[in-house]
Amino acid sequence: MRWSEIGGVPCSVARALSVVGDRWVMLVLREAFLGTRRFEDFHERVGASRRVLAERLAGLVEDGVLARVRYSERPDRFEYRLTDKGRDLHTVLTALRVWGDRWMADDQGPPVTVVHRTCGAAMDPVMVCPDCRDEIDPRDLTAVVHRGPVRG
Amino acid sequence: MRWSEIGGVPCSVARALSVVGDRWVMLVLREAFLGTRRFEDFHERVGASRRVLAERLAGLVEDGVLARVRYSERPDRFEYRLTDKGRDLHTVLTALRVWGDRWMADDQGPPVTVVHRTCGAAMDPVMVCPDCRDEIDPRDLTAVVHRGPVRG
Numbered sequence: 001m002r003w004s005e006i007g008g009v010p011c012s013v014a015r016a017l018s019v020v021g022d023r024w025v026m027l028v029l030r031e032a033f034l035g036t037r038r039f040e041d042f043h044e045r046v047g048a049s050r051r052v053l054a055e056r057l058a059g060l061v062e063d064g065v066l067a068r069v070r071y072s073e074r075p076d077r078f079e080y081r082l083t084d085k086g087r088d089l090h091t092v093l094t095a096l097r098v099w100g101d102r103w104m105a106d107d108q109g110p111p112v113t114v115v116h117r118t119c120g121a122a123m124d125p126v127m128v129c130p131d132c133r134d135e136i137d138p139r140d141l142t143a144v145v146h147r148g149p150v151r152g
Numbered sequence: 153m154r155w156s157e158i159g160g161v162p163c164s165v166a167r168a169l170s171v172v173g174d175r176w177v178m179l180v181l182r183e184a185f186l187g188t189r190r191f192e193d194f195h196e197r198v199g200a201s202r203r204v205l206a207e208r209l210a211g212l213v214e215d216g217v218l219a220r221v222r223y224s225e226r227p228d229r230f231e232y233r234l235t236d237k238g239r240d241l242h243t244v245l246t247a248l249r250v251w252g253d254r255w256m257a258d259d260q261g262p263p264v265t266v267v268h269r270t271c272g273a274a275m276d277p278v279m280v281c282p283d284c285r286d287e288i289d290p291r292d293l294t295a296v297v298h299r300g301p302v303r304g
Contacts, residue, residue, distance in 0.1 A: 012248070023169040091279050100163075114296070115294045132268065
């Protein structure tokens with residue numbers, strides 16, 4: 001199977017990855033969450049070539065994750081803003097960051113601390129069950145598959 | 153910058169992506185969380201070629217995400233099991249699945265329901281602040297960067 005076919009597979013993980021299953025895309029999104037909006041700033045902070053960056057930004061606009069918005073008319077200038085669909089990816093970025101902090105940190109410790117402004121805590125978000133509010137242990141989950149043959 | 157250099161960048165998102173920033177790797181992990189352990193089963197369920205699959209499995213073993221464990225001696229047979237480091241990626245997979253359900257579903261709805269066995273709820277996990285237990289809105293987070301120049 002090729003990745004171009006994956007959109008038709010009934011698996012929400014695969015479908016999500018058809019949009020964000022690329023490392024440069026994820027770093028572009030990291031920057032967008034940190035407030036970056038302009039091509040030159042993305043270019044400086046992401047580390048991708050201009051060609052790769054332009055291609056990834058265009059893809060994210062096409063997928064509705066970023067919106068390309070004009071902010072100057074003379075000359076024409078555009079910036080890239082997270083849409084609601086894009087902002088909802090914060091859970092994916094957070095999960096990657098927390099796992100990277102825990103399992104891939106060097107001896108200098110985590111490079112970033114995240115503060116929850118509404119309560120003031122320096123913290124790493126945790127995943128809980130919305131019903132009982134207990135923290136999720138993956139061994140306590142059962143996946144009920146409604147359609148085959150590909151799962152997820 | 154090339155991806156081979158990214159391990160040295162002080163960004164936990166980038167470091168995590170150096171291990172799991174690949175779509176086939178993510179689908180291998182999806183299967184591992186669903187209980188798949190053997191090469192032939194991964195091959196059938198992931199959709200990657202044998203060459204790609206073998207390469208991704210070897211990489212995940214090298215990175216300590218999967219352990220290659222002998223389960224038969226004559227003939228020699230091995231299976232792949234999630235390590236603690238691998239199991240801790242459940243947050244990443246869950247975040248992708250929930251986002252895919254919400255933003256990429258077709259008209260048949262989510263293909264999988266997840267049940268929290270300890271309380272019986274059919275649910276999607278949510279991310280909360282471990283301190284105040286409120287659900288995270290990314291606009292309420294501030295990232296405090298300890299080292300430059302690359303953020304994350």
